[in-house]
Amino acid sequence: MTSSDSSAITPKTVAEHGLSSTEFERIKEILGRAPNLVELGIFSVMWSEHCSYKSSRRHLAKFPTKAPWVVQGPGENAGVVDIGDGQVVVFKMESHNHPSYIEPYQGAATGVGGIMRDIFTMGARPVAVLDALRFGEPRHPKTRHLISGVVAGIGGYGNCVGVPTVGGECTFHASFNGNILVNAMCVGIAHADKVFYARAAGVGNPVVYVGAKTGRDGIHGATMASAEFTDETEAKRPTVQVGDPFTEKLLIEACLELMARDCIVAIQDMGAAGLTSSSFEMAASGGTGIEMDLDQVPLRETGMTAYEIMLSESQERMLIVLKAGHEDEARAIFEKWELDFATVGHVTDTGRMVLRMGGEVVADLPVAPVSGASPVYDRPTLPSPKLLPIMGVTGAPPMDVREAALKLLGSPDIASKRWLYEQYDHLVRGDTVQRPGGDAAVVRVDGSKKGLALTTDCTPRYCEADPFQGGMQAVAEAWRNLIAVGARPLAITNCLNFGNPERPRIMGQLVACIEGMAEACRVLDFPVVSGNVSLYNETDGRPIQPTPNVGGVGLIDDLARMTGLALPGEGFVILMVGESAGWLGASLYMREVMGREEGAPPPVDLTYEKRNGLFVQGLIHDGLVAAVHDIADGGLTIAIAEMCLAGGIGATLEVPDDATSPQGWLFGEEQGRYVLAVKPEQVANLRSRGNEAGVLVREIGRSGGDALNLGGHVPISLDEMRRVHEAFLPDLMQAA
Amino acid sequence: MRVKVAIGLRPGVLDPEAVAIERSLKGLGFPDVANVKRQKIIELDVGAPDREAALTAARAMCEKLLANPVIESYTIDIA
Amino acid sequence: MRAAIITFPGSNREVDLARALEAATGHRPLSVWHKESELPDLDLIALPGGFSYGDYLRCGAVAARSPIMTEIARQAGRGVAVIGICNGFQILTEAGLLPGVLMRNKGLAFLCKPVTLEVATRQSVFTSGYEAGQEVVFPVAHHDGNYTIDAEGQKRLEDEDRVAFRYKGELNGSVGRIAGILSTGRNVLGLMPHPEDATEPLQGSIDGKPLFASLAAALG
Known part of the structure; x- marks a missing residue:
């Protein structure tokens, strides 16, 4: 038989190409004849989920994709956004999950290479790469091998090409044991014309x-x-x-x-x-x-x-x-x-x-x-069950506040990722002005005083507990991280990683996450300009936690106005923007300290999120704050601990008498909040600005000393915090 | 003519990769492993009339590019 | 000062280096493709970081056999200043313009981070702007920075005051914690760390500036 002969196309061949019999009938209808093998192969890839988005397409249409600054939305190799002075930023995120599980080095390396090509194809010089990585349990037998291969592959490729790898995420959960996620985002700069x-x-x-x-x-x-x-046969095996x-x-x-x-x-x-x-x-x-x-x-x-x-x-x-x-x-x-x-x-x-x-x-x-005529499916959906909120801790917590803070600081998702990013050349081109480890990376626009703020965000445990809220939260956190470094959030790319969409519960997660994201994008003026979908991430019926990764891009007009999270010195007043109610449902405290994955995730109030964010943006613009950090995983305590570690300076935090539960106050994960460090003489001014804007600004502590004091608890020295924070990955990777 | 060049580190030059391999093998239950050495094998065809000419050409390639005499030595095999 | 940056296929820090040189001298350095075999009259020849030819075979090995390297050797012999940073250093050792070799880091992993160095000699056009023994912070970004030389060669470097920079602590397994060395004529410098990425406050260190300022002052 030759490749142009159609006589040998059997139902088995069709099935092996991943096409249903209905799809095959459609092909015959289009051609007015049966396809030959070459043609069948072409249909199979063009109509694959990967190329045709047949399960997700009708829902992806819900994303807002337009804004005056958007030059090109989804549909091209990457999104294009105006950054002024005749320049545009070009960016996209893409998955390389399955190949990275099979051959972690090459899978991750070719993932990075592929996304870079999407960017320079459009005429842009790639200037930054970020990677959102999700691995299984740290102690799962395959995890170490996968981490070491993926990290070496990302570094091996990006370092050689000379594009700095400036940020991303790396978290762990048992649902990824059989399906890791490797999502790479590339950002480039081009001339608008x-x-x-x-x-x-x-x-x-x-x-x-x-x-x-x-x-x-x-x-x-x-x-x-x-x-x-x-x-x-041997020589022709797929490689x-x-x-x-x-x-x-x-x-x-x-x-x-x-x-x-x-x-x-x-x-x-x-x-x-x-x-x-x-x-x-x-x-x-x-x-x-x-x-x-x-x-x-x-x-x-x-x-x-x-x-x-x-x-x-x-x-x-x-x-x-x-x-x-x-x-x-x-x-x-x-x-x-x-x-x-x-x-x-x-x-x-x-x-x-x-x-x-x-x-x-x-x-x-x-x-x-x-x-264009690939099938589009409207797959049935089943909503996720609604979970109940959990506020504070009732009964005796399993460990005291000091121990819980250290436990969280050293937990896989919060622990320092230094082991990883020091293997990536994050400095090449000389424009990396905020390095990995902060809220967002910042890369200077060559030859200007402008900077691009870049982040990837998603909290899969929230998305699992409540896909709609989780979808909103992923977008809101990206927006918040960009605000925190002093940027104007511009637009996002995304990479939607889910299980098998043919199962209604998974399809329900996908649809609810998309709808939540779309809502957040709309309210925050933060449109989607590119994206990618990766489905069927499950093994033996065990799906991954839904993970709609968001890659956010913002613009800093003048790098002199950039902010970081490091406490700048002694005697700064620490303020919290936003309110705490002690929300522990789906929090890391609940998972790591209580040992339970329970409760509804903290709700996202987009109007409130926007009001608080724009308030902080205004303060940064007016040069009123010395350090800014958003409050996320592990709540207020972890946010402040990270600020202490980055600045090499301690802090004293008051736990208010009116807090219903100290654990809730210290570790709750309410959204829309920031920690600011300001000079004492600015406090009154900031409070009154807060009052005018309808934003709650609360004084919660001061910087100074060489330890973190949490209310009346035994202080935690910076050295101890650093040791615990830095230990996780080196210990894991050295363990034989 | 098919030429096979094997390039290894000269005796006494520390090879961190070989040390790591040795350590891993011991950890995997091979306690008696010792003296791990790594080599690079480069195979190529040369259009030479005879073995002697092929050998001369291969030697020149090693001296000029394939091996770094500061740390490496090589052996040449001609099929 | 007339400076040229040599670009090889796979060079990737030529932009950083050009920017640092231009800031120090006020002139944009000439960009020269590795296939050229002649250079105009120059005061400085610079070999940038990167992964020339993918660093396949050995780091810098293929680039060291490029047509331009014969000309660089000739110019270096005449006393023209030559600086090779990171991959540039690897190329200079492979080309025999500097002794020793850069092997895989002892920890086997690529390392990108700021490191503290000691300026080991100020007797060169590259280091005269520093105090002897001064501590400086430059970033490193390399996989193969483990400087290796036999005991005799090391003794010679030390005796002749040709170690230019030394890591303050153990980093990658280099003998004598050597981070950069000079040629016998003291006009060729090879170093693994990146002074060009430590020339602006936004980069987190300006300790690399005196190196370029020294060159500008010495070479006009």
Whole structure:
């Protein structure tokens, strides 16, 4: 059988391609005939959940995506937002969960490489990477191996390419034992009038292939059993995609050099589903057709079939539509950078994708239906049960306040991630002005006094307990973290990680999280400009906690007005913005100290969140505060402990008599709150500004000494806090 | 002609990776492991008329690029 | 001062270095592609950090065989100042312009953090702006910074006052905690830490500024 023969497509082959019988009938209807194997392979990837968002698409439409500062929302390789002075910021987050579980080093490395390509494809120089990582229980037998591989892979790739890895998250929960999450976000800067899109146009314009050669990397495993592969079975097994950061670095430089000329009509990286998705997306966006000769594709291995060439996921490759007559100019640039360059086809006006190999047409498909007519499912949903609030601790707590504070400070989710970020080059390019470990990373816009504030946020335990509130909280926390460093929040990207959407409870989580996020985006003027969905993250019926990671980007107009969380010295008054009611449901105190995963998560009041945030933003703008930190995991105590550790200075915190439960006051996780350190002479002014704005500003303590004093409890020395805070990851990773 | 070049550290040069491998192996229940050494193997085809010419070419490649004489030594195998 | 920064495929701290040099001298340094085989009259040749040729085979090994390196060796022989930072240092040792070799960090992991160094000699155009023994903070960002040389070579470096910078504490396994060295002619400096990323208050340290200021003062 040859790849262009359709006679051997059996129901089994269709199933192996992950297509339902209804979907196969639809394909036959579109084509007016049965597809051949190459065509079936193309449909299978284009109609996969990953490329078509068939389970989530109708809900993703609920996200607000527009604002005066948004240049390009979802639908392109990445979102584009105006940052003034003729510049734009380009960013997106993407998952590489399954590959990272199977081969953590290469999975994470190629995840970073892929998201970088999404950014420079649009003409932007990548300036920062962030990674949101979720692992299983620290003591699970696979966890150490996965951490060490993922961290080495992220570092190995990003360090070599020379893009600083400036932030992210790393948390742990048993639900991720069999499905870790590796979500990478990349941020780039471009000139507003030099943004490139993936819209093929101009009949006759050449379609060129640049970058690395094509091998058999990552071709879908299930399809390997099909009749076509009889000989050399071993050699033709699907292989893990291997990243080559050196080639990526050359590809960035070559593409940016070409983009500075006037040669490019459209450009698209070959990500998931490689040549297939890049060519179809360019033709679909441009409303054109493309004809390609697969014999021209640079190959790394011999004997590759059309099927393999179209489905290969080899890394570090791009497809470009050039203006006719500019091939030589473009070729010279890629040759200088020692990269492959091949003209593989041209743009047509037929609306069809025609692929030839060995003089034979191996596929002939209408572009629009393959790209646009993929099935859209309205899957049934089941709401998560409503949980009850838990306020304070009733009865005797299992440990005293001092012990609980130390326990939390050293717990996996709160403990310092220094072990990890010191393996990432977070300083290359010399513009990292807030390093990992704060509320948000800040990267200076080269040659200006402006800075980009960057953060990733999500609290999966809240999303599990109440998906709608959890979705709102993820967005609100990202917004708050940007406010805390002195930025104006601009927009978000997201990566929605869930279990199997065919199960109504999971689908219910997905829909409620999206609706919560959308609501928060709307109220906070914080639109979604790009995103990615990763479903089926479950093993043996055990799904991950719902994890809609949010990547937030904000702008600091003048870095002289940037704030950090470090206590700046002795004698500063510590203020809390916002109210505490002692909310312990779904808190880390509940999980780590009480040993229970119970209760409703703290509710998000978006109007209140916005009022408090804009109030703090105004104070920072007017230069009235010396340090700012948002209150999140572990509540007020952990927020202040982190400020003490960052500043190398102690603090005394009063526990008010009116607190219903000291544990609730100290460790509750109410939203919309900030801790400020201010000079004593500013306190009266801040209080009156608070009164005017309708924001509660409460004096709660002072900086000074070399210990943290929590009310009348035994003080905790900075040294002890630091030891406990820094111990978790090094201890875990050294344990044999 | 197929040439196989094996490059290793010269005796006496500390190899932290080999030390780590040795430590891990001991931890995994191989207490008698000792003297772990790592080598890089580079295989290549050379268009040489005979073994002698291939050997000469391979030696030159090692001296010029493949090995760093400050810390590395090499052996050449010709198929 | 006329300075040139050599760019190899995979260089990635050329931007940082150019910015620091320009701030110190008022002139944008020339950017030279590694395939060039001649250089104009220069006062300083700078090899930036990065992962030239992916650091495949050995760090700096392939770059050290680039056409430009013959010309750099010739210019260094004439007394032109040459600085190699991080990957630049690795390239200079691979090219034989500096003795020893940079091996994998003792802890095996890539290390990115600010470190405290001691200026071990002020007898060079690179370090004359510091006090001897002065403590400075530069960031490091390397996987292979473990400076290795035989005992005889180390003794020679020490006897000839050619150790330029030393880590204050143990960092990566380097012999004698060596972070940077000078050539016999004292006009070639190789160092692993990044003074170019410690030249502005926003970067958390300005201790690298005197290095570039020394160069600007000495080389005009």
